[in-house]
Amino acid sequence: MTRPITHVAAGVLVRDDGEFLLGSRPEGKPYAGYWEFPGGKLEPGESALAALKRELNEEMGIEVVTAYPWLTQEFIYPHATVRLHFFQVTRWKGEIQPQEGQQFVWQRPGMLTVAPMLPANTPILRGLELPNEMAISNVAELGESEYMRRLARRLTGGLRWLMLREPHLERDDFALLAEKVLALAKPFGVRVIINRDPELARQLGAAGVHLRSPQLMALQERPEGLDWVGASTHGGPELAHAARLGLDYAFLGTLQPTPSHPDGDTLGWGGFARIVSHGYTLPVYAIGGLSLGDLPAARQHGGHGVALLRAAWNA
Ligand SMILES: Nc1nc2c([nH]c(=O)n2[C@@H]2O[C@H](COP(=O)(O)OP(=O)(O)OP(=O)(O)O)[C@@H](O)[C@H]2O)c(=O)[nH]1
Ligand SMILES: [Mg+2]
Helix, strand or coil: CCCCEEEEEEEEEECCCCCEEEEECCCCCCCCCCEECCEEECCCCCCHHHHHHHHHHHHHCCEEEEEEEEEEEEEECCCCEEEEEEEEEEEEECCCCCCCCCCEEEEECCECCCCCECHHHHHHHHHHHCCCEEEECCHHHHCHHHHHHHHHHHHHCCCCEEEECCCCCCHHHHHHHHHHHHHHHHHHCCEEEEECCHHHHHHHCCCEEEECHHHHHHCCCCCCCCCEEEEEECCHHHHHHHHHCCCCEEEECCCCCCCCCCCCCCCHHHHHHHHHCCCCCCCEEEECCCCHHHHHHHHHCCCCEEEECHHHCCC
């Protein structure tokens, strides 16, 4: 017999400095002493957002002000089958006070100092390492020397991730450019993702690879030997396939008309939200005609962030 699914809302409190909050599970509960994101079970008829607000008030005495719907994870525990609805909480009122004898700690993405973590949460922690802005290179329009100038400026300005995507270049020229970009980015600790070419990404020791949607759909397994693997998608079936393969993130678009796709089919925020609201375990970036100013809209509609091509290199 299949067990009923227990719906759970959990809040990832994120501070402006990027640190996020973990709580320890109180004595007497399953997995006592494990670390988790504060939250709990939905009551009958209750929405995930309402449950989040209630649980965070009950467990830590705060009032949620801004919460973005984020990742969804299903997990089979010995005690229950759970569907976890994670929110990123960026604003709250009141002081965080443990109400159930639990401990709270602030942690830096990718640098956890506490253990063990509830096993369902592994992809959630990975998701926290991903930036809200994914910048995509634009040598094609700017030319190499101007592009490198703007890249240098963004690197000193704190850019954290970069996707190198120049489909107009032959493989050898692309590889040469990639070597230069990796050398420039390395001192800044920036993660560089190589578009289309897992083999080249491995050869260059890049952080990962980003797959085009036809490549994604032709795969039965996640490419090996790369820390980060993402893919471009255009709808639910592609997104579901990326999630099944255990990819780390996906792009979903096209959101709005762009100079390169002036009159193609676009999703708009409504279409984007409808697809993402099915609930995926991987972070989804909105792409297509966006700028950093669209980040709040992307997050309100269930996205993790925005992928920017032209807008990443302006000014
Ligand atoms: N709160 C929370 N629960 C999680 C996380 N990850 C995860 O697998 N779970 C699972 O979700 C389920 C429900 O969580 P909970 O024990 O906090 O529920 P609750 O606050 O309503 O507790 P209660 O049943 O004592 O009233 C548990 O099976 C727990 O193992 C997480 O990050 N936060
Ligand atoms: Mg709880």
